[in-house]
Amino acid sequence: MKFTSEQLKIMDSIxxxxxxxxxxxxxxxxxxxxxxxxxxxxxxxxxxxxLNLATAEVTAVSSFYTxxxxxxxxxxxxxxxxxxxxxxxxxxxxxxxxxxxxxIENHETTKDGKVSIERIECNxxxxxxxxxxxxxxxxxxxxxxxxxxxVDSARAGNPRPPTRGPSKLRTWKExxxxxxxxxxxxxxxGVSAGSASLLGLQISKNGGRQ
Amino acid sequence: MTKLTPVLSAHWDEKDSFTIEGYKRVGGYKAVTKxxxxxxxxxxxxxxxxxxxxxxxxxxxxxSKWGFIPQGDNKEHYLVVNADxxxxxxxxxxxxxxxxxxxxxEGIIIGSYAIRANHxxxxxxxxxxxxxxxxxxAIEDAYKAGLLGKNIGGKGYxxxxxxxxxxxxxxxxxETALLDSLEGFRGQPRLRPPFPAIAGLYAKxxxxxxxxxxxxxxxxxxxxxxxxxxxxTEKSKGFTLYSLSGHVNNPGQFEAPLGITLRxxxxxAGGIREGHQLKFWTPGGSSTPLFTDQHLDIPLDYEGVSAAxxxxxxxxxxxxxxxxxxxxxxxxxxxxxxxxxxxxxxPCREGTWWLVQMLHDLEAGKGTEADLAKLLDLCDNIAGRSxxxxxxxxxAPIISSLKYFRDEYLEHQRNGGCPFDRVxxxxxxxxxx
Ligand SMILES: Cc1cc2nc3c(=O)[nH]c(=O)nc-3n(C[C@H](O)[C@H](O)[C@H](O)COP(=O)(O)O)c2cc1C
Ligand code: SF4
Ligand code: FES
Numbered sequence: 001m002k003f004t005s006e007q008l009k010i011m012d013s014i015x016x017x018x019x020x021x022x023x024x025x026x027x028x029x030x031x032x033x034x035x036x037x038x039x040x041x042x043x044x045x046x047x048x049x050x051l052n053l054a055t056a057e058v059t060a061v062s063s064f065y066t067x068x069x070x071x072x073x074x075x076x077x078x079x080x081x082x083x084x085x086x087x088x089x090x091x092x093x094x095x096x097x098x099x100x101x102x103x104i105e106n107h108e109t110t111k112d113g114k115v116s117i118e119r120i121e122c123n124x125x126x127x128x129x130x131x132x133x134x135x136x137x138x139x140x141x142x143x144x145x146x147x148x149x150x151v152d153s154a155r156a157g158n159p160r161p162p163t164r165g166p167s168k169l170r171t172w173k174e175x176x177x178x179x180x181x182x183x184x185x186x187x188x189x190g191v192s193a194g195s196a197s198l199l200g201l202q203i204s205k206n207g208g209r210q
Numbered sequence: 211m212t213k214l215t216p217v218l219s220a221h222w223d224e225k226d227s228f229t230i231e232g233y234k235r236v237g238g239y240k241a242v243t244k245x246x247x248x249x250x251x252x253x254x255x256x257x258x259x260x261x262x263x264x265x266x267x268x269x270x271x272x273x274s275k276w277g278f279i280p281q282g283d284n285k286e287h288y289l290v291v292n293a294d295x296x297x298x299x300x301x302x303x304x305x306x307x308x309x310x311x312x313x314x315x316e317g318i319i320i321g322s323y324a325i326r327a328n329h330x331x332x333x334x335x336x337x338x339x340x341x342x343x344x345x346x347x348a349i350e351d352a353y354k355a356g357l358l359g360k361n362i363g364g365k366g367y368x369x370x371x372x373x374x375x376x377x378x379x380x381x382x383x384x385e386t387a388l389l390d391s392l393e394g395f396r397g398q399p400r401l402r403p404p405f406p407a408i409a410g411l412y413a414k415x416x417x418x419x420x421x422x423x424x425x426x427x428x429x430x431x432x433x434x435x436x437x438x439x440x441x442x443t444e445k446s447k448g449f450t451l452y453s454l455s456g457h458v459n460n461p462g463q464f465e466a467p468l469g470i471t472l473r474x475x476x477x478x479a480g481g482i483r484e485g486h487q488l489k490f491w492t493p494g495g496s497s498t499p500l501f502t503d504q505h506l507d508i509p510l511d512y513e514g515v516s517a518a519x520x521x522x523x524x525x526x527x528x529x530x531x532x533x534x535x536x537x538x539x540x541x542x543x544x545x546x547x548x549x550x551x552x553x554x555x556x557p558c559r560e561g562t563w564w565l566v567q568m569l570h571d572l573e574a575g576k577g578t579e580a581d582l583a584k585l586l587d588l589c590d591n592i593a594g595r596s597x598x599x600x601x602x603x604x605x606a607p608i609i610s611s612l613k614y615f616r617d618e619y620l621e622h623q624r625n626g627g628c629p630f631d632r633v634x635x636x637x638x639x640x641x642x643x
Binding site: 017020084125126162195 | 211213214215216219220222223224225226227228229286295296297298299300301303304305308309329335336337338339340342343344346347348350372373374375376377378379380391392393394395396397412452453454455456457460461462463464465466478479480496526528530534538539542543546549550632633635636637638
């Protein structure tokens with residue numbers, strides 16, 4: 001099946017952001033994931049065609065980056081940070097209890113297609129450890145129980161909102177579209193900064209005291 | 211006692227700090243107006259004279275980097291902002307961009323004007339959707355306000371700004387890998403020379419700077435060189451973001467003059483968590499050699515940290531107390547480097563694989579004294595013999611942990627496995643809560 005003419009038009013607009021078309025390959029791959037849920041064969045073929053590349057060249061790029069998937073992600077893709085700091089502070093326990101709870105392993109998806117899981121590296125939120133990302137939104141200061149509750153709420157169709165993010169968690173495909181550069185209009189939602197980000201500022205305003 | 215100096219973070223507690231109105235209300239975009247009335251070379255000179263150094267890890271003087279761009283060469287020039295922030299422990303650029311994307315955009319306009327670039331890029335790691343939203347909205351609003359696009363501020367200067375999402379590859383933080391990635395290739399480092407200033411993006415003169423470096427520029431233009439130089443130490447001028455994480459009572463961001471010590475920051479932050487003691491820490495992310503409680507009074511500036519055998523890096527202060535097994539910590543970082551090695555050169559690709567194997571055995575209590583020597587020998591064959599600095603970072607935690615905690619490695623052998631209780635290092639009182 002071909003992409004719609006509307007979708008092809010969006011692809012053209014992505015290419016127009018760059019001085020050279022090949023630079024658009026990454027946002028185009030994010031866009032294919034937004035439509036198909038992963039990097040599909042038709043996605044590779046279409047990108048190759050519109051960028052005038054061999055499909056092997058597109059595959060070589062897509063396979064280099066971990067965010068591009070060769071199989072569908074769940075509607076809610078849960079990444080547990082297992083880099084050293086989060087791991088030591090409880091990320092390992094969160095990951096273990098989550099795999100037990102869902103009965104799936106790293107890179108697998110639940111049978112209902114709702115939740116997939118991944119062990120992720122440091123996500124630039126270490127002052128909120130242990131960190132969990134769902135569809136690449138921040139869930140700060142997690143515990144094994146809070147993450148079990150989170151995936152249960154997601155499977156029930158009513159996921160808890162991110163700690164620092166929009167007021168409602170969007171699906172994995174919807175968030176992939178944002179990464180392709182399509183504005184979903186939600187930038188104004190959520191806090192300016194979490195409490196840890198503000199700690200130094202507040203201490204300073206308090207004359208050096210907490 | 212060093213006082214905190216919130217500059218970049220000064221207004222993050224405002225509800226609308228990330229909007230163009232919120233930014234303008236606190237003086238935002240005044241520096242652009244001023245800079246556009248200056249000669250581009252005068253802007254470069256001012257940043258040179260300020261002493262601002264790169265905040266992305268290496269501490270290279272920002273003004274000098276801008277000065278390397280050849281002028282009058284009739285080529286396009288580019289400014290590329292490195293917002294890949296993936297060095298383990300590093301967590302300053304993402305909160306900055308979430309709370310105030312406009313300060314980066316203002317710095318980008320000034321920097322691009324100075325180096326005569328008409329197109330700039332922000333390469334943002336892909337795993338932070340809400341940060342992407344904030345930056346994208348800020349760019350759209352800056353275009354609408356006439357701060358980007360054609361004839362900025364009526365001064366005849368044109369600038370396009372493109373936001374680009376990465377897709378999960380630590381190596382794309384290395385500036386030449388970043389450029390390859392931005393050109394639409396696998397993100398693998400390039401041979402240097404030529405340096406990006408001569409042949410960068412699309413083989414054109416290019417400056418690559420960290421988010422915090424560029425975001426620091428508007429304040430310097432507004433407040434002047436003397437104001438900036440009042441903060442910091444002799445060769446490390448100004449303010450910077452220190453990110454405190456781990457086994458402390460209150461983790462978070464602390465904006466302070468360069469040269470503050472960990473002892474001072476810990477005092478402000480309420481110390482190591484109750485009933486525990488500092489064991490080891492990183493001054494600037496996992497690629498910077500570990501420090502211990504002997505290093506509490508080292509001035510955290512470029513020279514101070516180097517003199518003590520590590521690197522200021524990204525000022526990511528990851529704190530571990532006595533409940534943490536150093537072998538476990540180092541093994542986990544090694545797994546990270548193995549996973550992120552781009553595979554271009556053999557010592558790093560194969561070497562990081564072997565490091566992980568050896569550390570697994572050591573953690574499981576199957577290593578001997580001789581294995582420690584072998585491990586160090588392996589490190590010797592990786593660092594300095596690989597194509598890029600990822601490999602040097604990969605061996606930093608290993609070599610430094612062996613220097614300070616050699617016996618802890620051997621204790622695993624005597625104990626037939628790890629002697630530490632994992633639950634004790636978590637922040638949960640009991641597992642499951
Ligand atoms: C493996 C590796 C990863 C890096 N990751 C980053 C990064 O995420 N962000 C960054 O600004 N610099 C990173 N750097 C440093 C960049 O190569 C470059 O020095 C920096 O962006 C220059 O900006 P500055 O002069 O403003 O600090 C990395 C370097 C290496 C070797
Ligand atoms: S040192 Fe490692 S990351 Fe750097 S080029 Fe070689 S293989 Fe790639
Ligand atoms: S180590 Fe988990 S977010 Fe940095």
